[in-house]
Amino acid sequence: MKKIEFTVLVLITFIIAAGAQQADNNSTCVVCHRDQDPPLSTPVEQLKTSIHNNPKLSCAGCHGGDPTAEDADMAMSKAKGFIGKPSPEQIPKLCSKCHSSAAFMRTFNPNVPVDQYQLYLASEHGILLKKGDKKVATCVSCHDVHDIKKANDPTSPVFPSNIADRCGKCHADADYMKGYSIPTDQLSEYKKSIHAKTLYDKGDLSAPTCNDCHGNHGAMPPGIASVANVCGACHLVQSEYFSASPHKEAFDNMGVSECEACHGNHAIQKTSDQMIGTDEQAVCTQCHDEGSQGYKTAALMRDGIDSLATEISLAEAMISKAHLAGVEIQDKALNLSKSKDALIQSRALIHTLSMDKVGGKIKQGLKAAINALEIGRQALKEVGHRRNMLIIMVVLTLLVAGFLVLYIRVRERNND
Amino acid sequence: MDKLKKLSNWFEVRIDLSGVKKFSDKKVVPVHQQHFWYAIGGITLFLFITQIVTGILLLLYYRPAADSAYESVQFIMTSVRFGWLIRSIHSWGANLMIFFLFVHMFSTFFMKAYRKPREMTWISGAILLILALAFGFSGYLLPWNKLAFFATKVGTEMAAVVPGVGKHILIFLRGGEDVTGATLTRFFGFHVALLPMTTFFVLLIHLVLIQAQGMSVPPTLEKEYKKNPKTMKFFPDFILRDAVGWLAVLGLLGVLAALFPWELGEKADRFASAPMGIKPEWYFVFLFQTLKYIPGRIFSLNGEALAIFAIGLGVLFWVSVPFFDRRAQKNLPSKAFTLIGIVLIIYIIVLTTISYFFSS
Structure with missing residues (x-):
């Protein structure tokens, strides 16, 4: 009995699967286009690896027309709603037909966001499109047309390590960007940054790329007032220290872009102790003149940090020398990691501009x-x-061995 | 002296030791150009005794569990008085013991000491070498550090290629599918109970046979020795000379332990990636390197399984050498077997050198 039930179940599954496959392969669009020369056959090929390759979806969902009509003219008749290749201004609306419908999207993935269209409309791209600019990015500019992949697919153009190049397709093209009066060196600058090194060289996918600071569907350049919020999304402690510091008000009054003023933006580099203080590389001297309180505090902070870093490297060298000589002190070297933690924390505390706080932490570290x-x-x-x-x-061993040898000799002599 | 005599008499009245005394008075050791090699076995035995003593001392503090083994060894090395010395002597002693075991084995091989009536002595010695290697393999994992963890993983994986029973052997060795705390506990059991007990009995047989049959004189010197037999008393002359060798090795152990203390390394982390250039202990390296050269498939058979089978056959041949070397049994020169020994030594040295210096 069980055998029969199982056979029936297999048969039903097979019929459903075959039916679904058939519906896709037998649509008039696929039947005609697969036998055409490229580019007319390309969508059929591309759809095979697309996330949209699903029996619930059909070409008509975007292009209109009647995929069940056997006659090509009928299938592509305007009367049946055929629109052909959608124009840029039609694309976001078309995609939103499904992607803004929570009820429909839930049938694929209950966690998928459905606010992309709203965000897009509020983005610089969306605003310009509404104004009639057909060059701006729409959905397909970033996600491709027929060969759409999930964002977590490494071959997708919106996979973290591919995003910068995808944005750069337009933003790094000086000819294409003519007339927008924005720089086109962001991509090349970004690729020099510590963020890019972390993403590409270390393979750390959590490292920021374009969309992490500018947003994705709602892409906008962050305003001066919101830069600290953007950076603070990851650099939480530094951002909090900065917001409570006298720099916050001063920067806002001067109209200076917060974090960016000292750290730069796209080409942001790994921070170093040389950034603080009064040396040539120090950023403090950009605003604080010699003799001013800020200048003196910067010099003091740098001295403190330098003395802690020197003491740590001395301790490290000493412990490593002992370790190389074979003394196991790993469990007793906890103090070394405590001092290293204090150095990291005092570097972050620089953003408070409080010498008391920085000095206190340095003392702990020392x-x-x-x-x-x-x-x-x-x-x-x-x-x-x-x-x-x-x-x-x-x-002692040699002495005992020596005595033994002597004793053996004496015995030998006596035996002879 | 009188007191010593009194004490000796006290014992003699209660236990009849006249047989032992007679035996030790009568027992002699041949003296010839190569009698130096006789001391190597004694040195190996001495190193085995140091292993027992230091091993028992380590047992006082060692804890055989995944979450405490590394920490307990760390405690031994940092907080226990002379713990670092005991652990270093145990580790260096183990390596020296295996080195001297190889030297002892090859010296007896080239001196054809396996000839009748000493076949059993050779076989028991070969079994002792295998047991020592098992001691080394099981003991290597006990500090539960990263290198040992991955070396054990690779080492036990080899068992899995044995057709049919490989998977069962692997699970038996590991105490499960993977190298875990269960493997550590199991290896600890092998290292401190199963192997010592087995070794004790095999060693007892080996030593009794040596005492009963005496030392073998190499066939090349036998004629001359028979013409002019020169001997020395086993007790105390030979023992005293042995003691000098033991003291020299003890000094060497001290120097190695103090100048190059055995490192503990990082704690094992089964989720971490395997460290680069992972290798087994030096005495397994020539086999490890051999397996690297074996292609994945040989005549549609699993190459590694075939190689392990061939190695197994090689070991069996080596253990059974007394029965294959017919010429030596008839006291005739057996150059072929001498050549086999030389080729094997060259093979071990060359492959070990390649693995350490010329292989990635």
Whole structure:
């Protein structure tokens, strides 16, 4: 009985699957287009690997017409709603037919967002499109047309490591961007940045790319007032320190773009201690003149950071020397990591501009580093102690061996 | 001296040791150009004793569980007085013991000491070498560090290629599908109970046979020795000379332990990626390198399985050498077997060198 039930179940599944496949392969659009030369046959090929390759969807969903009509003219008749290749201004609306419908999208994935169209309308791209600019990006500019992939598919143009190049397709093309009066070096600048190095070299997909700062469907350049919020989405602590610091008001009053003023934007580099202080590379001297309070605080902060970093490297060298000599001190080297943590925290605290806070953390770090240094010193002392023990042991062993050899000789002589 | 005599008499009255005394008075060791090699076995035995002593001391603090093994070894090395020395001597001693075992094996092989009536001595010695390698393999995992974890993973995986029973052997060795805390506990059991007990009995047989049959004189020197038999008393002359060798090895162990303490490395993390250039212990490296050269498939058969089968046959041949070397059994020169030994030594040295210096 069970066998029969199972056979019936297999048959039903097979029939449903075959039927679904048939519906797709037998649509008039596919039947005609697959036998054409490219580019007319290309969509059929591209659809095979597309997320839209689903029996619930058909070509008519975007292009209109009647895919069940056997006659090509009938299938592509305007009376049946055929629109051919949608124009740029039609595309967002067309995509939103499904993608803005929570009820429809839920049938594929209940978690998929349905606000892309609304966001797009509010984006720079959407605003310009509404004004009649047909060059601006629409859905297909980023997601491709027929060969649409999921965003988490590494071959998708909107996969994190592909996004910058996709945006750059337009934004790095000086000819295409003529008339928009915005720079076209963002892509090349971004590729020099620490964010790009983290994304491409380390393969860290959480590293920011264009859409993480500018938004994706609602893409806009962040305004001066909101830059700190954009950076603060990841650099939370620094952003909080900055917002509570005197710099916040001063920058706002001067109309200076917060984080960007010191760190830059697209070509942002890995921060270094040289950025703080009064050296040539220091960013503080861009605003603070010699003799001013800000200038003095910057110099003090740099001195503190430098002294902690030096003490840590001394302790590290000492501990590593002891480790190489074979003394196991991993569990006792906790102080070293404490001092390193304090150095990282004091670097972040620079954004508060409070010498009290930075100085306090540096003091904590110095205390831990000095402890670590002492542990290193003790460990090296232990190395010396072990060597001395070794000499005593070897001498004793040799003495006993020497006595034995003498005793053997004496026995040999007596035996002779 | 009188007190010593009194004590000896006290024992003699209660236990009849006259047989032992007679045996030790009578027992002699041949003296010839190559009698130096006789000391190597004694050195190996001495190193085995240091392993037992240091092993028992380590057992006082070692904890055989995945979440505490590494920490307990760390504690031994940092907080236990002379713990670092004991652990280093145990690790260096293990390696020296296997080195001297190889030297002892090849010296007896080239001196054809496996000839009648010493076939059983050779076989028990070969079994002892296999047991020592098993000691090394199981002990390597016990500190539960990254290198040992991945080396054990690779090592136990080899068992899986044995057709039919491979998977069962793998699960038996690992205590499951993967190298986990269960493997550690299991290896600990092998290392401190199963292997020592087995070794004790095989070693006892080996030593009793040596004492009963005496040392073998190499066939090349036998004629001369028979003409002019020169001997020394086993007790105390030979033992005293052995003791000098033991002291020298003890000094060497001390130097190695103090100058190059055995590193602990990073704690094992089964989710971490395997470190680059992972290798087994040096005494397995020539086999590991051999397997690297074996193609995936040989005549539509699994290459690795075939290679492991061939290695198994090789080991069996080596253990059974006394029965294959007919010429040596008749006291005739057996150059072919000497050549086999030389080729094997060259093979081990060359492949080990390639693996350490010329292989990625």
